[in-house]
Amino acid sequence: QLQLQESGPGLVKPSETLSLTCSVSGGSISYSSNFWGWVRQPPGKDLEWIGSIYYGGSTYYNPSLKSRVTISVDTSKNQFSLRLSSVTAADTAVYYCARQQPRGALVVVPAAFDSWGQGTLVTVSS
Amino acid sequence: QSALTQPRSVSGSPGQSVTISCTGTSSDVGSYNYVSWYQQHPGKAPKLMIYDVSKRPSGVPDRFSGSKSGNTASLTISGLQAEDEGDYYCCSYAGTYTFAVFGTGTRVTVL
Numbered sequence: 001q002l003q004l005q006e007s008g009p010g011l012v013k014p015s016e017t018l019s020l021t022c023s024v025s026g027g028s029i030s031y032s033s034n035f036w037g038w039v040r041q042p043p044g045k046d047l048e049w050i051g052s053i054y055y056g057g058s059t060y061y062n063p064s065l066k067s068r069v070t071i072s073v074d075t076s077k078n079q080f081s082l083r084l085s086s087v088t089a090a091d092t093a094v095y096y097c098a099r100q101q102p103r104g105a106l107v108v109v110p111a112a113f114d115s116w117g118q119g120t121l122v123t124v125s126s
Numbered sequence: 127q128s129a130l131t132q133p134r135s136v137s138g139s140p141g142q143s144v145t146i147s148c149t150g151t152s153s154d155v156g157s158y159n160y161v162s163w164y165q166q167h168p169g170k171a172p173k174l175m176i177y178d179v180s181k182r183p184s185g186v187p188d189r190f191s192g193s194k195s196g197n198t199a200s201l202t203i204s205g206l207q208a209e210d211e212g213d214y215y216c217c218s219y220a221g222t223y224t225f226a227v228f229g230t231g232t233r234v235t236v237l
Contacts, residue, residue, distance in 0.1 A: 037226070039172075046129065047164075047172065047215050049226035060225050063127065096171055100225075103160060103178070110225050112162035112177035112217070119171050 002026045004097050004117035012091075012124050018084040022097030022117060023077075030055050030075045035100035035110035038071065038082045040093040041119075048093075052100060052110055053080055060110075087124045094119040130155065130216055130229035137235040138206045146232045148199040148216030154227055156197035160219035163192060163201045167212045175214075176201060203234070211236045 008020035022036070029036065037052035051061040053071045061069045065084070073080040084091060097117045100110035131149040138144040148155065148163075155161055161179045164172035174183050176192035179199060189204045199218070203210055216229035 035225075039226075039228075046231045047217075047228040049217075049224075049228065052225050060223075063223055101177065103219075109160070109219055111160040111219055112174055113164070113172070113226075114174050114177065114183065116171040116173070 002099060002115045004099065004115060006095060006097050006117045006120040008120060008122070010121060010123060012087055012122060013126050014088055014124055015086055018082070018087050018091060018122055018124070020082045020095055020097075020120065020122070021079050022081070023079050024099075025078070028075075029073060029078045029080060033102035033108055035102060036071075036073065036080045037098050037100050037110065037113060039096045039098060039113065040091075041096070042090075042093040045093075050082065050084075050095075054108075054110075089124050092122065092124045094121050127154070127220055127224040127227050130218060130227055132214075132216060132229040132232045134230075135233040135235065137237055138203075139237045140206055140208065142206050143202060143204045144206060144234060145203075146201045146214055146216075146234070148201070148218075148229045150197050150199075150218055150220075150227070152197060154218040154220035154224075155194065155199050157221070158219045159194070161192070161194055161199040162217045163190075163199075164215045164217065165210075165212050166215065172215065206236055208236050210234060
């Protein structure tokens, strides 16, 4: 049973960098073809895909956030991480990490998010 | 990439059926069979209910079903139960530069 757990500061100051880590247990993060993603949800609002990383290290970001986002993986710790720079109040949200199902043969793409962390609220405020 | 369009709310009595639509474009829903649906209860993480348009993960009741026609995907809940109340989101793969676009969310109320 795959389990994911987010961790990181719950309060970040405006203009600073938000950093979160997702710890994966019950399976290897470097298992072939897995995608790992970050999704956020502002209070009372809808889900938004932030970005994903392939098990081999390739990264894919939401175009609207691309200039501020970095996702990386640490296979030795079975973790992957999110960094979002120059945050504003609009980045206040619950941040979720999740695994995405790989699909396709010649070209593998990420599909459904089938395992989720519980989420962590990050507030941007001075 | 714009969010997929869902009705803000749907409701039904216990035992009835409700259907939630999810309208995208030929760049997302219309081009790929990678539509998924999520149930979210207050304060909880989303839960995968349907993937690849119409497949159910193990443990999801068979009263949940999914389909797609053109640029619109649908989730049907048959035999509505009290525990089905919550928010539902669709999601679609949308190509090389937008791996996932979510819907605007639908609140399901059991009367």
